[in-house]
Amino acid sequence: MIEKNMRVIIEGGLDAYHNMAVDEAIAKKSKIPTLRIYQWNPPAISIGYFQSLNQEVDVGACQKLGIDIVRRITGGGAVFHDNELTYSFVIPESAVSENIIESYNKICNGVITGLVELGIKAQFAPINDIVVGQKKISGNAQTRRYNQVLQHGTILLDVDVDKMFSILLVPNEKLKGKLIKNVKQRVTSVKAILGHEIGFNTVAHAIVRGFASEFKTKFTPGSLNEEELDETAKLTKKFMSKEWINKR
Amino acid sequence: MLKIYKAGKLIKIDVESKENKISKLRIYGDFFLHPEDSIEIIENVLIGCRYDRCAIKKTIDTVMKKNNIQSVGIDSDSLSEAITL
Numbered sequence: 013m014i015e016k017n018m019r020v021i022i023e024g025g026l027d028a029y030h031n032m033a034v035d036e037a038i039a040k041k042s043k044i045p046t047l048r049i050y051q052w053n054p055p056a057i058s059i060g061y062f063q064s065l066n067q068e069v070d071v072g073a074c075q076k077l078g079i080d081i082v083r084r085i086t087g088g089g090a091v092f093h094d095n096e097l098t099y100s101f102v103i104p105e106s107a108v109s110e111n112i113i114e115s116y117n118k119i120c121n122g123v124i125t126g127l128v129e130l131g132i133k134a135q136f137a138p139i140n141d142i143v144v145g146q147k148k149i150s151g152n153a154q155t156r157r158y159n160q161v162l163q164h165g166t167i168l169l170d171v172d173v174d175k176m177f178s179i180l181l182v183p184n185e186k187l188k189g190k191l192i193k194n195v196k197q198r199v200t201s202v203k204a205i206l207g208h209e210i211g212f213n214t215v216a217h218a219i220v221r222g223f224a225s226e227f228k229t230k231f232t233p234g235s236l237n238e239e240e241l242d243e244t245a246k247l248t249k250k251f252m253s254k255e256w257i258n259k260r
Numbered sequence: 261m262l263k264i265y266k267a268g269k270l271i272k273i274d275v276e277s278k279e280n281k282i283s284k285l286r287i288y289g290d291f292f293l294h295p296e297d298s299i300e301i302i303e304n305v306l307i308g309c310r311y312d313r314c315a316i317k318k319t320i321d322t323v324m325k326k327n328n329i330q331s332v333g334i335d336s337d338s339l340s341e342a343i344t345l
Contacts, residue, residue: 060289060290061296062287062288062289062290062291062293062296062299063288063289063290064272064286064288067262067272067288085296086292086296087290087291087292087293087296087332087333088290088292089269089270089290090290112292112294112330112332113332139268139269139292139332139333140292140332153292154292155294155295155296156294156295157295183264260286260288
């Protein structure tokens with residue numbers, strides 16, 4: 013069953029720890045499905061739940077550049093959050109398919125419908141990507157807890173692969189040049205596809221309309237309630253803690 | 261030494277064995293497991309397991325079924341192969 017009304021929260025940049033805390037607080041406390049669209053200020057690297065910080069991230073380079081590092085509660089890979097739009101979507105588990113790939117597809121369709129409205133021919137690429145042609149424009153990650161599905165993902169507004177690899181570690185330093193070249197060929201952005209920049213708000217509202225169409229619902233603009241704000245404060249401490257960031 | 265294995269997703273393994281049994285194991289990567297903290301259940305149950313691909317795969321299958329663990333981009337085949345690389 014899909015609820016007829018859902019909440020949308022569009023906000024400017026919080027830091028990495030608050031962003032991850034808000035997403036989890038909504039999953040833990042919200043009684044209505046919620047789409048949240050946001051950015052990261054300062055820019056940040058998020059690593060997947062199962063990744064090792066020291067294998068994936070050049071911590072010293074991040075400190076020098078003022079880039080935050082946070083561990084997500086979702087699996088998947090390391091993501092550099094700069095010049096992009098992030099969404100999170102929380103919906104009861106009972107409202108989507110038990111099959112994880114199918115539920116990725118359903119939720120990604122909200123993003124895809126929004127991108128298509130902007131003139132970007134995006135498609136779902138299992139397991140968890142959205143591509144334009146053969147190039148990735150969006151990565152997505154999902155967790156299921158508190159009887160909810162939380163899926164968050166990014167849409168690249170612009171991309172600087174060289175900057176990204178100045179803070180990410182690669183398994184084989186000798187092959188880094190080749191890897192960067194390869195990633196440049198496999199990644200794209202809203203700006204690269206359309207040939208000009210589009211603002212965060214324009215893309216955000218197109219994504220909201222995309223989710224409304226995919227889930228046959230109406231979104232009401234809202235904000236966090238008191239319970240969610242309290243939970244966010246508690247969870248922010250977790251995301252900032254050394255125990256959490258060094259968990260693996 | 262870290263073993264790196266490309267399945268649907270990337271699996272990175274830090275494993276040690278003593279007398280042909282797993283004595284230390286950490287599994288890293290960009291895969292998905294639901295629920296996420298079940299990674300620790302899998303790592304713990306494999307300590308003491310015979311350092312043999314079939315034995316490891318069987319142990320993973322059993323623990324995943326018992327705990328209703330769902331995986332995406334990783335399975336008992338790829339994980340047991342990565343551990344015994």
